[in-house]
Amino acid sequence: MSTPRPAIRSYEILEGTGAVGGQSIRCLVCRHTSHNANDVHHRYCAHCALFHDEFTHLAVWLLRHGGDSDEFAAGLKPEVRDYLRQCLRR
Numbered sequence: 001m002s003t004p005r006p007a008i009r010s011y012e013i014l015e016g017t018g019a020v021g022g023q024s025i026r027c028l029v030c031r032h033t034s035h036n037a038n039d040v041h042h043r044y045c046a047h048c049a050l051f052h053d054e055f056t057h058l059a060v061w062l063l064r065h066g067g068d069s070d071e072f073a074a075g076l077k078p079e080v081r082d083y084l085r086q087c088l089r090r
């Protein structure tokens with residue numbers, strides 16, 4: 001059996017809701033939805049100042065190295081850190 005991948009998602013893509021019927025991105029951390037094509041492309045939340053790929057990497061790193069690290073997460077906004085902790089507890 002392979003190692004189960006944790007279900008860590010900090011965004012979802014909404015089809016047909018963006019500019020000219022394109023995609024939008026909703027941040028699951030702050031619930032902000034952006035219709036900006038650049039945000040969608042880069043998987044970025046301006047509200048959280050967060051690249052979602054970065055978030056996923058951070059979460060995986062923390063899981064591998066055993067739990068929480070305040071030092072490592074120090075650059076993150078509090079709400080981002082809280083969401084990350086929630087993900088790690090699941």
Ligand SMILES: [Zn+2]
Pocket residue numbers: 027028029030031032045046047048049
């Ligand atoms: Zn956000």
